[in-house]
Amino acid sequence: MRQQESGCKGCREEYKVTEEQIQRVLSSPMFSEERCVPNDQYEARLNACSSCPKLQSGTTCTLCGCIVQITAKLIEKRCPYPGQDRWAAATAAV
Numbered sequence: 001m002r003q004q005e006s007g008c009k010g011c012r013e014e015y016k017v018t019e020e021q022i023q024r025v026l027s028s029p030m031f032s033e034e035r036c037v038p039n040d041q042y043e044a045r046l047n048a049c050s051s052c053p054k055l056q057s058g059t060t061c062t063l064c065g066c067i068v069q070i071t072a073k074l075i076e077k078r079c080p081y082p083g084q085d086r087w088a089a090a091t092a093a094v
């Protein structure tokens, strides 16, 4: 009998999101220029994520479950960090 694997299925190596997949999503019409933050703000948001204890595997926010490289592109999205929008703090200096 096969031993049941522990942990979340989405955390397994075969389910990791690749850069190619992220780029494919970002090239969709949903990410038109008017819906996206400027590149400097996008980079500031991703920098905030890279030092955040809630980031897992370099791609996933464990608070909201989003892929940060995708969500951080959209103007209307906010960082869900409790008591502190880390994106707002990071982009205030941009």
Ligand code: SF4
Residues within 6 Å of the ligand: 048, 049, 052, 053, 054, 055, 060, 061, 062, 063, 064, 068, 078, 079, 080, 081, 086, 087
């Ligand atoms: S809590 Fe905010 S800064 Fe941290 S990984 Fe999630 S979106 Fe990024």
